[in-house]
Amino acid sequence: MILLVVVASILIAGVTVYQYKEQSEDYHRDRLERKEEQVRQSVDYVLKKTTYPVTTENLGMIFNEEIYQIANVQNQRLNIYDLDGQLIKSSRAIFEVDSIANCLDPYILDRLETSPTKRFVDQKALAGDNYKASYTYINDKRFKPIGILNLPYYEDDSFNNMELRELLLRLAGVYFLMLLIAIGLAYFISTYITRSLQTISDMLGKTELRKRNQKILIDNPSEEIEKLVTAYNAMIDELEQSAVKLARSEREQAWREMAKQVAHEIKNPLTPMRLTVQSFERKFDPKDPNIASKVAEFSKSLIQQIDTMSSIASAFSNFAEMPAQQNETVNIVEIVRLALDIFNEDYIHFISQEEEIITKLDRTQLIRVVTNLVKNAIQAVPEVEAPRILVSVVSDGKYAEISVADNGIGIEDGFKEKIFEPKFTTKSSGMGLGLGMVKNIVETYNGYIGFTSKPGKGTVFTVKFPQVK
Numbered sequence: 001m002i003l004l005v006v007v008a009s010i011l012i013a014g015v016t017v018y019q020y021k022e023q024s025e026d027y028h029r030d031r032l033e034r035k036e037e038q039v040r041q042s043v044d045y046v047l048k049k050t051t052y053p054v055t056t057e058n059l060g061m062i063f064n065e066e067i068y069q070i071a072n073v074q075n076q077r078l079n080i081y082d083l084d085g086q087l088i089k090s091s092r093a094i095f096e097v098d099s100i101a102n103c104l105d106p107y108i109l110d111r112l113e114t115s116p117t118k119r120f121v122d123q124k125a126l127a128g129d130n131y132k133a134s135y136t137y138i139n140d141k142r143f144k145p146i147g148i149l150n151l152p153y154y155e156d157d158s159f160n161n162m163e164l165r166e167l168l169l170r171l172a173g174v175y176f177l178m179l180l181i182a183i184g185l186a187y188f189i190s191t192y193i194t195r196s197l198q199t200i201s202d203m204l205g206k207t208e209l210r211k212r213n214q215k216i217l218i219d220n221p222s223e224e225i226e227k228l229v230t231a232y233n234a235m236i237d238e239l240e241q242s243a244v245k246l247a248r249s250e251r252e253q254a255w256r257e258m259a260k261q262v263a264h265e266i267k268n269p270l271t272p273m274r275l276t277v278q279s280f281e282r283k284f285d286p287k288d289p290n291i292a293s294k295v296a297e298f299s300k301s302l303i304q305q306i307d308t309m310s311s312i313a314s315a316f317s318n319f320a321e322m323p324a325q326q327n328e329t330v331n332i333v334e335i336v337r338l339a340l341d342i343f344n345e346d347y348i349h350f351i352s353q354e355e356e357i358i359t360k361l362d363r364t365q366l367i368r369v370v371t372n373l374v375k376n377a378i379q380a381v382p383e384v385e386a387p388r389i390l391v392s393v394v395s396d397g398k399y400a401e402i403s404v405a406d407n408g409i410g411i412e413d414g415f416k417e418k419i420f421e422p423k424f425t426t427k428s429s430g431m432g433l434g435l436g437m438v439k440n441i442v443e444t445y446n447g448y449i450g451f452t453s454k455p456g457k458g459t460v461f462t463v464k465f466p467q468v469k
Contacts, residue, residue: 001189005182009175013168020164028132028155032121035076036134036151042070043138043149054140059147060088067091079150080138085109088147104148108135112148130155200228207239270309277302327360329468332400333393335363339370340391345378347386352393357400358468361445372438373404373461380408380459399448400467405460411453419451438463 046066052058059080063070071077071091080089085104112120112135122133131154138147203216215233218225280298285291333352340350374389381387390405411419420439442449442463453459 001182001186002179005175005179009171009179012175013171016167016171017164020160020167024155024157024160028130028153032132032134032151032153035074035153036136038074039070039076039078039151040136040149042074046070047138047140054146056082056146059138063089077152079152081148081150083145083147085148104135104150112137118145130157197225200225200232203232207236328363329358329360330363330366332357332359332366332402332465335366336370336391336393336402339367340374342371343374343378345387345389347381348374348378348389348391350391354393354395357393357395359400359465360468361465365441365445369438369441369463370402370404372435373463376435376461377404377406377408377459380406380410384408395467398467399464402463402465403460405458407458410455410457410459411451412455416451416453420449 047054050062052062067089077091081087087102118137120135124131134151136149137145138149140146215236216229377389388407392403394401420435439449447465449463451461
């Protein structure tokens with residue numbers, strides 16, 4: 001719309017200038033023709049009334065005084081030349097004698113002679129103004145040319161140019177106002193059009209697979225917007241169906257993976273148990289004097305494998321168990337210090353600048369979080385020459401933050417995205433359920449857990465819980 005107004009203003013300004021130029025040319029052409037006709041009538045009248053023979057030689061005497069009268073009456077300068085282009089008489093009282101003024105250019109004589117109308121208009125530009133000069137023959141009573149009548153004419157366009165400037169200024173004011181109106185209309189129209197698009201854009205930005213998405217409702221939308229809204233709402237319906245199917249598939253897959261993991265972990269101790277029983281059965285001799293010690297050794301081996309199976313069952317049970325929302329008011333500093341008392345490693349250090357940071361959660365679950373993170377840190381530093389684990393508790397006003405930092409082997413970049421996944425582990429032993437359980441507990445209490453790690457430098461796990469004032 002703005003471009004249309006600008007282009008229209010430029011085109012109309014160009015057309016206006018062109019029209020004024022055409023009108024000016026037509027006006028000066030018609031005016032010169034009228035002047036020429038009036039002067040010729042006056043010249044013919046003088047030739048009829050003269051007592052001198054009407055010849056080329058007598059033109060100077062015939063128009064000796066009359067040429068001034070004609071110039072005054074018609075308000076037009078005129079010059080009379082003979083047929084060879086020599087000046088005979090001029091209406092100017094004082095005429096500048098020079099070769100150009102007193103003698104016509106042969107080019108003019110040729111054009112006048114070859115013209116079908118026996119008339120030639122020469123056009124030149126002098127001092128920035130347009131100058132015209134008409135040339136016609138002066139005929140005697142028998143229509144025989146006896147001289148050349150020259151009318152110099154200067155085109156004075158000062159008045160027209162002034163009017164043109166005034167008109168262009170008025171047009172500029174009008175189109176400037178129209179431009180402002182166009183800008184306003186364009187803004188409001190584009191705002192009206194894009195308002196619906198912005199609503200759709202906002203809803204698209206909020207669309208997620210794992211939550212219930214709201215449909216778009218717009219009053220009186222345009223046909224195109226209505227089609228877009230309908231397509232979006234249809235997509236939301238399909239997305240909900242896909243989310244249900246995906247959730248069901250993920251649950252089934254999770255149970256399958258869990259069953260495989262449980263079976264695998266249980267089969268590990270069963271194999272040595274079976275081999276132990278078979279070996280004992282094959283070597284059993286009740287008369288053997290060392291039978292008592294062998295039975296004791298056999299029992300000890302079975303008990304170890306049974307304990308292993310029991311710990312596997314407990315690990316899976318703890319992972320599947322969701323922590324109860326006890327919402328106890330606890331002092332995190334005290335609980336973390338208590339959780340660290342079970343560790344005997346002298347390279348574990350605890351610091352806190354505050355003695356009391358209050359949150360609401362289950363102290364048992366908090367202890368599980370701290371002990372699991374510290375155990376992971378201990379397992380990361382066995383090959384370090386000077387192992388160090390630092391556990392700190394700080395408060396930023398809104399959250400209570402627990403950090404567990406070690407200078408161990410760190411976590412490779414390829415493992416960072418999977419570190420909280422159940423059954424993922426980088427260790428040769430264990431089931432990889434510890435960090436998954438920790439994340440489950442932290443998120444249950446609206447907390448956050450994250451980490452930073454550099455291979456070969458160490459790892460820092462950070463846990464945040466909402467603080468209670």
